[in-house]
Amino acid sequence: MTCFMDHRDLSRATATGYLFLLLLFSSFINIWSSCSNGSCQVVDSCSHSTDCGPGLFCGNCPALGKTQPFCIRGQATIPTSVIGGLPFNKYSWLVTHNSFSIVGAPALPGVQRFTFYNQEDTVTNQLKNGVRGLMLDMYDFNGDIWLCHSFRGQCFNFTAFQPAINTLREVEAFLSKNPSEIVTIIIEDYVHTPKGLTKLFKNAGLDKYWFPVSKMPKKGEDWPTVTEMVKANHRLLVFTSVASKEEEEGIAYQWKYLLENEAGDPGVKPGSCPNRKESQPFNSKTASLFLMNYFPTYPVEDEACKEHSARLADRIRTCYKAAGSMMPNFLAVNFYLDLVTGLDEKEFLLRPMVTQKGKFVLD
Numbered sequence: 001m002t003c004f005m006d007h008r009d010l011s012r013a014t015a016t017g018y019l020f021l022l023l024l025f026s027s028f029i030n031i032w033s034s035c036s037n038g039s040c041q042v043v044d045s046c047s048h049s050t051d052c053g054p055g056l057f058c059g060n061c062p063a064l065g066k067t068q069p070f071c072i073r074g075q076a077t078i079p080t081s082v083i084g085g086l087p088f089n090k091y092s093w094l095v096t097h098n099s100f101s102i103v104g105a106p107a108l109p110g111v112q113r114f115t116f117y118n119q120e121d122t123v124t125n126q127l128k129n130g131v132r133g134l135m136l137d138m139y140d141f142n143g144d145i146w147l148c149h150s151f152r153g154q155c156f157n158f159t160a161f162q163p164a165i166n167t168l169r170e171v172e173a174f175l176s177k178n179p180s181e182i183v184t185i186i187i188e189d190y191v192h193t194p195k196g197l198t199k200l201f202k203n204a205g206l207d208k209y210w211f212p213v214s215k216m217p218k219k220g221e222d223w224p225t226v227t228e229m230v231k232a233n234h235r236l237l238v239f240t241s242v243a244s245k246e247e248e249e250g251i252a253y254q255w256k257y258l259l260e261n262e263a264g265d266p267g268v269k270p271g272s273c274p275n276r277k278e279s280q281p282f283n284s285k286t287a288s289l290f291l292m293n294y295f296p297t298y299p300v301e302d303e304a305c306k307e308h309s310a311r312l313a314d315r316i317r318t319c320y321k322a323a324g325s326m327m328p329n330f331l332a333v334n335f336y337l338d339l340v341t342g343l344d345e346k347e348f349l350l351r352p353m354v355t356q357k358g359k360f361v362l363d
Helices: 007-028 123-128 164-177 196-203 226-231 245-249 301-307 310-322
Strands: 056-061 066-073 093-096 133-141 144-148 160-163 183-190 236-240 258-260 289-294 330-333 354-356 359-362
Touching (some): 133 164, 133 196, 144 164, 160 164, 164 196
Parallel strands (some): 093 133
Antiparallel strands (some): 056 066
16 A cells, blocks of 8 residues: 655655665665675675775675675665755654674673673774664763673673763764764763762763754654754753753753654564553654664574564654654664675565655555
């Protein structure tokens, strides 16, 4: 069945729909010819990364039956590089779930870490490769605020990664070097220290980029344009899971501004896109941003390229319809480097998106 956008989402559709699919799938088109010495394009067969063109590397996806190495895109397309100057909520941005929970990250001295890992690359590299949203779990720990992948609202030495300020300084370095970029941080917040987050972001040098809560749309209207945000240096959006901190610390309460589907296994089940219980209903008219979670409860790195194949596009279509023809503004995934390795249909880029009489349509 064909699903048309209503009039309020027409401009979102033509921009966000195109940009979102471009972000995920533009890397898929290729010429299907023999190649070598840097001339190979995306999904061309390769023997070494030197066979692949700029921005590509040589890899495979055994979970999808793709054992023969082929060229894979290593960076996401930045939406604003395709169409600039639109309101922030008319773009879609790649987000890493548990951005700090990195395979191979050193544990505390003398401690064996016992937790799950969600990413394979440093936060600095994530940002360099096109990630524009970070999901960070913050806890009081060891007299400081730490990033932990933990449980029961408490950080333990065997679930701890590092002080949060280390990662936030990576974000500050990126924003400093890239004055036209915008980053969003979504905090799963277990910090009880009074004004703890305020002090943390100030000490990391990020307060100068802060997007004020007072300027955030609260009635479903458009956000400022990315041009306006850059000009005002409001290039860092921060959301917390604790409602009281909006008034206490000026940190936006996540579910006041973001619609969100259920995370974990319910969020990847085919054919459904359940509303997260903390979120406003999908038919809410007060939130103009949509966060789409797409990651299983238990992350398995070797399965990520399969999860990020055609089933991801199907999931986007499902959530698009569930959210009242609203394309996701944030797509949160595990193992982001495997985002495009599973794509295996030449026409895949074109199939999910059709333009009909000026409207965006999902089949």
